Amino acid sequence: MSRRNMSLLAGGIAIAIAVALLSPLASGDPDGLERVAEDKAFIEQAEDPGYEILQDYTIPGVDNEAVSTVLAGIVGVLVLGGLTFGAGWLLRRRRAGREGATGSPTDPQRPGARV
Amino acid sequence: MLAIQPVPVLEAVEGPALHIPDGFMSGPVAAVGWVITVAVLAVAVRMADRTLSDRAVPLMGVMAAFIFAAQMMNFPVAGGTSGHMLGGALAAILLGPWAAIIVMTAVVGLQAVLFQDGGIAVMGLNILNMGILTALVGWGVYRAVLTFEGMGSAVRLVGAFAAAWISVEVAALATTFQLALSDTSPLDVALPAMVGVHALIGVGEGLITAAALAFVVATRPDLVNQPVVAEG
Numbered sequence: 001m002s003r004r005n006m007s008l009l010a011g012g013i014a015i016a017i018a019v020a021l022l023s024p025l026a027s028g029d030p031d032g033l034e035r036v037a038e039d040k041a042f043i044e045q046a047e048d049p050g051y052e053i054l055q056d057y058t059i060p061g062v063d064n065e066a067v068s069t070v071l072a073g074i075v076g077v078l079v080l081g082g083l084t085f086g087a088g089w090l091l092r093r094r095r096a097g098r099e100g101a102t103g104s105p106t107d108p109q110r111p112g113a114r115v
Numbered sequence: 116m117l118a119i120q121p122v123p124v125l126e127a128v129e130g131p132a133l134h135i136p137d138g139f140m141s142g143p144v145a146a147v148g149w150v151i152t153v154a155v156l157a158v159a160v161r162m163a164d165r166t167l168s169d170r171a172v173p174l175m176g177v178m179a180a181f182i183f184a185a186q187m188m189n190f191p192v193a194g195g196t197s198g199h200m201l202g203g204a205l206a207a208i209l210l211g212p213w214a215a216i217i218v219m220t221a222v223v224g225l226q227a228v229l230f231q232d233g234g235i236a237v238m239g240l241n242i243l244n245m246g247i248l249t250a251l252v253g254w255g256v257y258r259a260v261l262t263f264e265g266m267g268s269a270v271r272l273v274g275a276f277a278a279a280w281i282s283v284e285v286a287a288l289a290t291t292f293q294l295a296l297s298d299t300s301p302l303d304v305a306l307p308a309m310v311g312v313h314a315l316i317g318v319g320e321g322l323i324t325a326a327a328l329a330f331v332v333a334t335r336p337d338l339v340n341q342p343v344v345a346e347g
Contacts (some may be wrong), residue, residue: 005173008335012177019184026189027197032312033290034133035196039308042299047138049231057187057230073187076225077180084221085176088214091164092172 013081020073023057024066134226134241135290137234141297148293149239155247156220162213171214174338178206179218181327186222190319198316203249204257204282205324208275209331209338212254219246244289249282256281271332271339272325279324280317287313 001009030038037043052060054072062068140148182202189197202222206215223242227233233241260274291309295302331338 001173002169005170008170008338009173009176012173013180016177016180016184019181019188023184023187026187026199027191029189029191029195029197031133031189031197031199032192032287032309032316033135035194035312036300036305036308037133037139040300040304042139042294045138045299046136047234049137049234052231053229055231057232069187072230073184076183076187076230079229080183080221080225081176081180083225084179084218085173087217087221088163088167088172088175091160091167092169095164095167 009081009085013077016077016081017074020077021070023069023073134223134233134245135237135293137236139234139297139299140237140240140293141299142236144293144297145237145240148237148243152220152239152242152247155243156216159213159216159220163211163217166211167214170338171210174210175214175218178202178210178215179221182206182218183222183225185323186226192312192315192319196312196315198313198319200320200323201245201249201283201286202324203246203286204253204275204279204320205327207250207254208257208278208324208328212250215250215254216247219250222246240290240293244286244293248285248289252285253278253282272329275325275328276321279321283313283317283320284310 029035034043037046049055054060054075057072057076058065058068059071059075062071182200182205185200185202187199189199192198203215203219206218209215210218220242223233223246224238227235227238227241256278257274260270260277264270287309288306291300291302291305294300294305328339
């Protein structure tokens, strides 16, 4: 990966983590759909998922609510950043592999080229 | 003697977000949501596979991470109600609609699987409403407004605001129609309420989207001055 792309990735993830650090300041009021569901009396139709991993953006066992929310946010940021970057990288590599096989001399992207 | 009826309610309604939970939608509506979402996602992967540039790859990771974090930041709107960003329009403006759909699918999917935000059976609908529709509508509106770019650089920010606001309303409209089709809430009851509250939430979405675009223009203009998708 080029240095410029590396700094884009690092800078962007840092911004996302900074936003996650602010997440305890988020409004706890019901959001748009939840408000309408309460006002129009269909909120009770909501079913529990039946399992919990990081339910409601908290880490189980971390009692401090703000810390728990921030940690859950950072987990989400890192998992999603990695997952999506990985997916894009795979798509890119697959194409580079195909173009390498068919011999596309004008394409600077070859298998193993910097992404 | 009173018989106490157990009522299945959401335990912690103070969670930072509420996507469509299981139980709101009928089986057929949820199933159609899955079919449409899987079909569009297949097209999106194909198109992104053909058009993705090198720069788009780290930007995809950054957008997914940022949109996830931004969705946690519920902001207050009028009357004890909050809203949160959806992000599909911003992702589409920066990445094009196809990579944006992949990013949004990852965000909404992980929210359901890992954070129990949004049901599993209705995940197709949540991805369709908050990811696919917002990306396609946001992209379309932004491109349409950009035809007036000759009038000055502010047009871009106006376009981003309009794209984001309209994308939120379209997502709310789609949800409302699905609720009506599911016999959960009739159209004449839910429609004015959903459109009204999301008109306010859309202003927040529009401001965040325009601010984020302005930030990218200021720091990495190369990401927006050339199309991120490769030619052809």
